[in-house]
Amino acid sequence: SMTTSLIAAFIPIAFMGGMVGRLLNEFAVTIGAAILVSGFVSLTLTPMLCSRFLKPDSETKHGSLFNATERVFARILDFYRRTLKLSLKHHRITFGVFLGSLAGTGIFYAVVQKDFLPSEDTGRFFAYTEGAQDASYEAMSRLQQQAAAIIAADPAGNTFMSAVGAAGNRITTNSGFLAITLKPRNARDASADQVIRRLRPKLNQIPGIRVFMQNPPLIRVGGRLAKAQYQYTLQSLDLDELYRWAAILEEKFATLPGFVDVTSDLAVTSPTVVININRAKAATLGISSEQVESALASAYGTRQVSTIYTASNQYPVIIEIDPRYQNDPSALSQLYLRSSTGQLVSLDAVAAISQTVGPLTVSHQGQLPAVTISFNLTIGTALGDAVDRVRALEREIRMPPTLTGAFAGTAEAFEKSLKGMGWLLILTLFVVYVVLGVLYESFIHPLTILSGLPSAGMGALLVLIVFGTPLSIYAFVGVIMLIGIVKKNAIMMIDFAIEAQRGEGHAPEEAIVQACLVRFRPIMMTTMAAFMGTLPIAVGFGAGGEARQPLGLAVVGGLAVS
Numbered sequence: 001s002m003t004t005s006l007i008a009a010f011i012p013i014a015f016m017g018g019m020v021g022r023l024l025n026e027f028a029v030t031i032g033a034a035i036l037v038s039g040f041v042s043l044t045l046t047p048m049l050c051s052r053f054l055k056p057d058s059e060t061k062h063g064s065l066f067n068a069t070e071r072v073f074a075r076i077l078d079f080y081r082r083t084l085k086l087s088l089k090h091h092r093i094t095f096g097v098f099l100g101s102l103a104g105t106g107i108f109y110a111v112v113q114k115d116f117l118p119s120e121d122t123g124r125f126f127a128y129t130e131g132a133q134d135a136s137y138e139a140m141s142r143l144q145q146q147a148a149a150i151i152a153a154d155p156a157g158n159t160f161m162s163a164v165g166a167a168g169n170r171i172t173t174n175s176g177f178l179a180i181t182l183k184p185r186n187a188r189d190a191s192a193d194q195v196i197r198r199l200r201p202k203l204n205q206i207p208g209i210r211v212f213m214q215n216p217p218l219i220r221v222g223g224r225l226a227k228a229q230y231q232y233t234l235q236s237l238d239l240d241e242l243y244r245w246a247a248i249l250e251e252k253f254a255t256l257p258g259f260v261d262v263t264s265d266l267a268v269t270s271p272t273v274v275i276n277i278n279r280a281k282a283a284t285l286g287i288s289s290e291q292v293e294s295a296l297a298s299a300y301g302t303r304q305v306s307t308i309y310t311a312s313n314q315y316p317v318i319i320e321i322d323p324r325y326q327n328d329p330s331a332l333s334q335l336y337l338r339s340s341t342g343q344l345v346s347l348d349a350v351a352a353i354s355q356t357v358g359p360l361t362v363s364h365q366g367q368l369p370a371v372t373i374s375f376n377l378t379i380g381t382a383l384g385d386a387v388d389r390v391r392a393l394e395r396e397i398r399m400p401p402t403l404t405g406a407f408a409g410t411a412e413a414f415e416k417s418l419k420g421m422g423w424l425l426i427l428t429l430f431v432v433y434v435v436l437g438v439l440y441e442s443f444i445h446p447l448t449i450l451s452g453l454p455s456a457g458m459g460a461l462l463v464l465i466v467f468g469t470p471l472s473i474y475a476f477v478g479v480i481m482l483i484g485i486v487k488k489n490a491i492m493m494i495d496f497a498i499e500a501q502r503g504e505g506h507a508p509e510e511a512i513v514q515a516c517l518v519r520f521r522p523i524m525m526t527t528m529a530a531f532m533g534t535l536p537i538a539v540g541f542g543a544g545g546e547a548r549q550p551l552g553l554a555v556v557g558g559l560a561v562s
Contacts, residue, residue, distance in 0.1 A: 001439045002491050003039030006484045007032050008435040012427040013480065020417040020424070023219070023473060077520055084516055088509060102454040108461035114384030115470035116414035117217035120547040121185065121192045127151075127213040128227040129164075129176035130263065133270040133360050135208070136327060137173045140164050143209040144176045150202050151180055156188040156195045172267075172360055178211075191546070193379055200260070212261045214376065218547065228261045228374035230383065231408040232390060235370045238402060243268055245403055246371035252397065253373055256389050258381030264373045267360035273329045275351045282350040286340030292351065295337055300326060329355055365408075372408065382470040383414050421476055428483060429453070445498065449490040452562055456486040459561025460554040469550050478534075478554030485530050485555075486562045492519045531559045 013021070013028035062070075087094045129147060131140045141164050148162045157180060164176040182188060182195065190198070196213045203211040212227040234249065236242040246266050254262040275296075277289055297303055299321045306317040325331040333348040347353070363370050377386055387407065399405060407415055429450065436446035460479055464471055497515035500506045506514065537545075537552030 001436070001495060002488045003035055003042075004439065005432050005435050005487060005491070006035045008431045009428050009480070009484050009487070010035075011431055012424055016424055019413045020421065020473065024477065027477060073521070077517065080520060081517060084513060088513065098451060098454070101458050105454045105457040105461065108458060108465060109471075112461050112465050113382035113468075113470035114418060115382045115472040116410060116417060117219055118470070118472050118474065118547050118550060119193055119215050120218050120544045121215075122218060122544065123183075123185065123192070124179065124181045125192050125196060125213060125215040126180065127178040127211050129178065130210045130212070130227065131174040131176075131208060133174055133267050135174040137165060139208075140174055140176060143206060144178070146206050147203055147209060147211050148178065150206075151178065151199065154195060154199060156182050156190055158183045174360070197379060210263065212263060212374070212376070218544070226265075226372060226374040226409065227263050228376045230375055230377070230386070230411045232373045232375075232405060232411065233365055233370050233408045234373070234403060234405050235365060235368045236403045237368065239369055241400065241403060242369055242371060245399060246373065248397070249393075249405070250373050252393055253375055253390075256386075256393065258378050258386060258389075259375050260378055261376040262373065263375075264371055265361065265363050266371045269357045270360035272356050272358040273332070274354050274356055275332070275347075276354070277351045285343075285345050285350060287337050287345060287350055291337050292347070295335060295347070299335060329353070380468065383411065384418070384470065387411065387415060417473065425479070428480065432483070432487065440494075440498065445494060449487055449494050452486050452490045453483060456482045456558035456562035460558035462561070463553050463557025464550065467553055469553055472550050474548060475550035475554045478551040479558070481551075481555055482558040482562070485527070485559065489523045489527065489562070492523055527559055531556060534559075 010028040010032050013024050014032065015021075016024065127147075129140075129144055131143055135143075144162055144164050148160065151157060151160055159181045161179040162176070163178075165171065165173055182192060185191075188195075192215045196215055200211075200213065203213075214229050216229055232249075232253075234242060234246050236245075243266060246264055250262060250264045250266070253259055275292070277292055279289065282288070282292070298305075298319050302318050302320055304316045305319045308315040308317060320326075321331070321335075325334070332353050333346060335347040336344040337347060337350070339345050363372065365372075375386075377383065390407075394405065406412065433446045433450060436449055437443060440446065457479060460475070460482060461471070464475060469475070493512070493515045496519055497508075497511040500511040500514055501508055504511075534552045534555040537548050538556045539552070540546050540549040
């Protein structure tokens, strides 16, 4: 019964689709295979070992330690016997406690913070940099060197890499990238998140550049590269409306509690030089439009016009104007073109040169113009709380119907997984109920076995709330494990009670009392074994322990209460 129902608990996980299904598929298959092997060993190898190692009580001699522990256990069992009879005597109150645990599970689930994948100290993090939209490569390089000097001065840092001109999915001169590697965990005084938190105010003091640091989880979900870890995308066919509301929302996001590094990929105020060719006048002077384009490409496009070959190397020959003229738009009037008659004609003689502003990049998503707002969260702010605050902001400002806004990347995957986790839990309980109903040929006994689950869920959520740990995917895996462990304890009692009632003719109350007392020791043994096995995970020891800690806390809390 235990083996079959345990495997049944993990069947829905193995066949679940979406991102959560992909993450938990190997977990379900591995646990299912381990349970099958364990069931086979329990029915074959274990009885054989019992026949070889177990001896009758009359032939067994125990030491003082065994006798002392047995006396302690006898007192615990006696206390359990008296409280058990008291609970059965006041069965209405006991059933009210069950209903209270059921309600408590729902309340705690609504209260607990919800997250997707917790951040993990992998010994490295990265940062995107952004300068003004008119920043040249040289200016951006100088600013990024200042940021790199601050990062290099941090005592936790080990090495870093710096690049200018490419950041995420944007290849522009006003963007850059920094990859930072930290010292080993035992050689530094702070975690990766703490290093980011103390570097952020120092980097924000550099005028002319913004630095967006990220410590992403080990598993990258969402397929999005942006200046911050979470994204919210706006789309509209009306560009003016899209850009206006994007600026409004970016400003609103920056005021939300727990939001930091709020930025967007909206870059529509880049200084632009527009050259309108007077084609009639150019034709009169014997100059074509292709000549104008070629002259501009030669002046500013780093065009390779030749290659010098030597015995050991080769050198490209690049044609361009003097760099001191490249940053001054008025120097365009000094650019001359050779006409068909051989005369030199200045560019401003055949073209009107004007300065305006325009988009540095125009982003699209699904073939529609889009603006993506990126943001990070402070330590202690869960992604679920951030999603709720953004949804409340949407209801407050009431965007026009022609504008659509939705989370993207990791935040989008989190929203979908949050809906899927509830259905996954319901489906798991349903499959277990059906399997237990077939095994025990009853509609009632499976409910009796599953009645211990609300207390386990309440204990898991309560411990997460007490320790300020969000309910993440890892914690949800712990809840699924709890279903198997707690259900196993119930089966050990109910199976014995059913046999006593059906085979020996005991009354139901007498049968369950006998079952509880006889099965008390194995239930405590298996519960304590699981408890002590997950306690180191709950403490968070070892590299990356903070990522596994939610799983340990959920299991320890659920076992302690159930």
